[in-house]
Amino acid sequence: MVVLATTPAALDQISLLRSSPEPLFFPGVPAVDLSSPGAALAVVDACQRFGFFKVVNHGVPMGVVDRLEAEAVRFFASPQVEKDASGPANPLGYGNKRIGRNGDMGWLEYLLLAVNHQGSVSKASPVPSSSLREVVNEYVGAVRGVATWVLEAVAEGLLGVARRDALSGMVADAGSDQVFRVNHYPPCPLLERLPDSCSVTGFGEHTDPQLVSVLRSNGTPGLQVALRDGRWLPVPPDRDAFFVIVGDSLEVTKHPSPSIAYIHLLYQKVLTNGRMKSVRHRVVANSLKPRVSMIYFAGPAPEQRIAPLPELLGQGHGEQGPLYRDFTWGDYKKAAYRSRLGDDRLDPFRI
Numbered sequence: 001m002v003v004l005a006t007t008p009a010a011l012d013q014i015s016l017l018r019s020s021p022e023p024l025f026f027p028g029v030p031a032v033d034l035s036s037p038g039a040a041l042a043v044v045d046a047c048q049r050f051g052f053f054k055v056v057n058h059g060v061p062m063g064v065v066d067r068l069e070a071e072a073v074r075f076f077a078s079p080q081v082e083k084d085a086s087g088p089a090n091p092l093g094y095g096n097k098r099i100g101r102n103g104d105m106g107w108l109e110y111l112l113l114a115v116n117h118q119g120s121v122s123k124a125s126p127v128p129s130s131s132l133r134e135v136v137n138e139y140v141g142a143v144r145g146v147a148t149w150v151l152e153a154v155a156e157g158l159l160g161v162a163r164r165d166a167l168s169g170m171v172a173d174a175g176s177d178q179v180f181r182v183n184h185y186p187p188c189p190l191l192e193r194l195p196d197s198c199s200v201t202g203f204g205e206h207t208d209p210q211l212v213s214v215l216r217s218n219g220t221p222g223l224q225v226a227l228r229d230g231r232w233l234p235v236p237p238d239r240d241a242f243f244v245i246v247g248d249s250l251e252v253t254k255h256p257s258p259s260i261a262y263i264h265l266l267y268q269k270v271l272t273n274g275r276m277k278s279v280r281h282r283v284v285a286n287s288l289k290p291r292v293s294m295i296y297f298a299g300p301a302p303e304q305r306i307a308p309l310p311e312l313l314g315q316g317h318g319e320q321g322p323l324y325r326d327f328t329w330g331d332y333k334k335a336a337y338r339s340r341l342g343d344d345r346l347d348p349f350r351i
C-alpha cells in the first residue's frame with residue numbers, strides 16, 4: 001500500500017497500490033478445456049498448484065453471457081437515485097465503493113444477490129428490474145454447471161468416483177448459500193494524476209470464502225492473483241472464458257508452525273485438508289476502460305460442517321490430524337462479516 005503526500009480527495013479512503021515492475025501479463029494461467037478427456041485431472045492439478053485456472057469450451061451459451069453484460073451495463077448507467085433504490089448493500093443489494101461493513105473501499109460499484117439451491121435469485125434479493133432477474137437466473141443456471149463440474153472433478157480426483165458428489169452435493173442441497181455478484185469498475189481518470197508507480201484499488205486483496213467461484217469479465221484487465229512468493233500477477237482478460245477461483249472452504253490445509261511467510265501465503269484450508277489452494281486475488285482500477293465482471297460463488301448450507309473430509313486425514317503430506325477445529329459454514333460467515341477483506345478469515349478456527 002502507498003501513502004502519497006497529496007492523495008486526490010475523490011479517492012476518499014480508497015487505498016493506493018504500488019504497481020509492480022512485473023511483465024505485463026502472466027502467461028501461465030492454466031487453461032482447462034472442459035470438452036477434453038483429460039479435463040478432470042487438469043482441474044485437480046490446477047486447483048492444487050494455483051487455486052486458479054480458466055476454462056474454455058465450457059458449454060455456457062455466449063448469448064446468455066452477452067445479454068447479462070448488456071443488462072448490467074444498462075443498470076450501472078442508470079441514474080444514481082435509481083441504483084440507490086436497490087441499496088445500500090447490507091450485504092445484499094447495490095453497493096458503491098464500500099465493500100462489507102468494516103471500512104474496505106474500492107473504485108467500483110456492484111450488485112450482490114442471493115441465489116437459492118435451484119439456481120434462481122432468491123425472492124428477498126433486491127433486483128432492480130425483472131429483465132435483470134430473468135437474465136441473472138438464466139446465467140446462474142448455466143455457470144452453476146461449470147461449478148458443479150469442477151467440484152465433481154475435485155471430489156473424484158481426491159476420493160474416487162463413488163464420492164463424486166461429495167462437494168457438489170453441498171451446493172445442490174436445499175438451503176445452500178450461493179451468491180451472485182456483478183461488479184462495475186468505472187474508468188479512474190485520477191490515475192493520470194498519480195505517479196506511474198501507483199495504481200488504485202478496485203477490489204482489495206482477499207480470498208473468496210465459498211467452495212468455488214466462477215468469474216467472467218469483459219475485455220478490460222485489472223484482475224491480479226498472488227503467487228506463493230507474494231508477487232501479484234495480472235491475469236490477461238478473456239471474455240469468452242470463465243476463471244475458476246478456489247475458495248477458503250474448499251482449501252484449508254495445515255502446517256505445524258505457521259511462520260510469517262506461511263501466513264502470507266495463506267495456502268491452508270479445511271475440506272480438502274490442504275490439497276486444494278484458495279488464491280488471494282484483487283482488482284486494480286483502469287484509467288481508460290470500464291471493467292464489468294460477474295461472479296457466481298458456490299457455497300454450502302449454513303449448517304454444513306467445514307472439516308477435512310475424513311478420507312483425506314492422515315494420507316501423507318506430513319499431517320497428524322486436522323489443524324482446524326470443526327466449524328460450520330454459518331460460523332465462518334459470521335466471523336467473515338466481522339473481518340476486513342484482506343484478513344486471514346480462517347484464523348479464528350485454527351487449533
Ligand SMILES: O=C(O)CCC(=O)C(=O)O
Nearest residue numbers: 181183203223283293295
Ligand atoms: O471483479 C473481479 O474481477 C473480481 C472480483 C472479486 O474478486 C469478487 O467479487 O470476489
Ligand SMILES: [Fe+2]
Nearest residue numbers: 206207208281
Ligand atoms: Fe473474489
